[in-house]
Amino acid sequence: MSQNIRVVVCGAGFLGSHIAKTIAAAQGSNFPNRLVQLSSRHPQTVHAALETVIDHRRLLPPQAVDITKPQTLDAAFHGANVVVSLVGIMNGTPEDFERIQWRGAENIANAARRANAKLVHFSAIGADKASHIPYVRTKALGEEVVFEACPDATIIRPSLVFGPGDSFFTRFARLSQLLPFLPVFGGGTSRFQPDYVGDLARAVEIISRDSTMIKEHVAGKILEAGGPEVFTYREIMNLVLQYTRRRRPIISIPFGVGMLQGSMLERLPQSLFTVTRAQVEQLKSDNVVESFFKERHNCFEDFVTQYSGPLTSVHDVLPTYIS
Numbered sequence: 001m002s003q004n005i006r007v008v009v010c011g012a013g014f015l016g017s018h019i020a021k022t023i024a025a026a027q028g029s030n031f032p033n034r035l036v037q038l039s040s041r042h043p044q045t046v047h048a049a050l051e052t053v054i055d056h057r058r059l060l061p062p063q064a065v066d067i068t069k070p071q072t073l074d075a076a077f078h079g080a081n082v083v084v085s086l087v088g089i090m091n092g093t094p095e096d097f098e099r100i101q102w103r104g105a106e107n108i109a110n111a112a113r114r115a116n117a118k119l120v121h122f123s124a125i126g127a128d129k130a131s132h133i134p135y136v137r138t139k140a141l142g143e144e145v146v147f148e149a150c151p152d153a154t155i156i157r158p159s160l161v162f163g164p165g166d167s168f169f170t171r172f173a174r175l176s177q178l179l180p181f182l183p184v185f186g187g188g189t190s191r192f193q194p195d196y197v198g199d200l201a202r203a204v205e206i207i208s209r210d211s212t213m214i215k216e217h218v219a220g221k222i223l224e225a226g227g228p229e230v231f232t233y234r235e236i237m238n239l240v241l242q243y244t245r246r247r248r249p250i251i252s253i254p255f256g257v258g259m260l261q262g263s264m265l266e267r268l269p270q271s272l273f274t275v276t277r278a279q280v281e282q283l284k285s286d287n288v289v290e291s292f293f294k295e296r297h298n299c300f301e302d303f304v305t306q307y308s309g310p311l312t313s314v315h316d317v318l319p320t321y322i323s
């Protein structure tokens with residue numbers, strides 16, 4: 001078999017640790033072994049946790065990087081065959097979003113190009129350059145600069161991601177413990193297509209195989225990653241209550257009141273109760289796959305199913321980790 005493939009997971013957080021684990025564990029006689037390196041500002045904690053579950057021969061020493069400082073990236077990406085670009089933020093000023101999700105994404109893409117590595121970049125469903133929401137706008141600007149620097153990159157756009165260690169479902173499970181009700185904004189009618197983190201990890205593992213057929217499927221493409229089920233926001237709150245076995249009323253808060261709440265809470269230090277105006281705004285739009293026939297797009301579900309089997313239902317995983 002040919003040489004090992006070196007994969008740098010840049011952004012050692014929730015998705016990064018699952019992706020690293022899946023890639024390091026992947027076995028197959030038809031493709032080379034993958035060696036995984038974690039890189040972020042402080043990758044040591046995630047690295048230490050993975051050391052206990054991953055074959056140590058597949059886990060390379062972690063390398064600290066700051067994606068806003070391009071000079072830190074070249075050394076970390078040296079010798080990489082694949083770079084997975086995962087750094088993103090949920091809160092911050094518009095300038096923070098630009099620094100990380102736009103210019104930071106560009107820094108990663110330029111460094112991946114210099115290293116001659118295949119780039120897999122994580123954006124988000126709904127990325128839109130015309131949006132006034134900094135998260136949504138900078139995700140689209142990031143996509144643009146990624147394709148400018150690396151035309152053969154693959155962009156994955158998840159919806160809401162679930163799995164052990166997630167922030168969304170775990171947070172609402174905890175809130176259902178503390179609050180006498182669960183809140184939704186504007187009736188909770190916006191729709192989501194939650195992705196199992198393990199399915200996203202499988203997609204990256206497949207892309208990191210050295211295969212011409214797979215390359216034809218994903219090079220220069222955007223995969224909008226919707227899970228196998230669509231739920232409204234209110235239905236998602238019901239799922240949280242169902243699998244935590246709690247009975248709580250779900251109370252709808254008008255968007256206007258949510259915005260007022262956001263304007264106060266976003267000034268305070270972050271906590272379980274933090275909600276920002278931008279997050280309330282985002283809840284006005286659906287977060288589902290809508291791009292079947294758009295240029296550059298390819299079907300995530302078909303891709304994962306073809307190479308590694310069907311996508312995973314929320315019902316199979318949520319009960320195993322929320323309480």
Ligand SMILES: NC(=O)c1ccc[n+]([C@@H]2O[C@H](COP(=O)([O-])OP(=O)(O)OC[C@H]3O[C@@H](n4cnc5c(N)ncnc54)[C@H](OP(=O)(O)O)[C@@H]3O)[C@@H](O)[C@H]2O)c1
Pocket residue numbers: 010011012013014015016039040041042043065066067068085086087088089100122123124125157158159160161162168
């Ligand atoms: N989770 C979801 O539901 C979801 C949905 C749609 C899209 N996405 C996208 O998927 C990607 C991964 O999401 P995630 O949930 O895994 O995020 P995450 O858990 O927050 O992980 C991101 C990691 O990036 C690192 N980081 C932050 N600033 C950095 C910097 N300046 N330089 C280097 N590293 C930095 C942080 O680690 P250090 O503190 O060690 O630096 C952090 O752990 C993001 O781009 C996100 O927007 C996620």
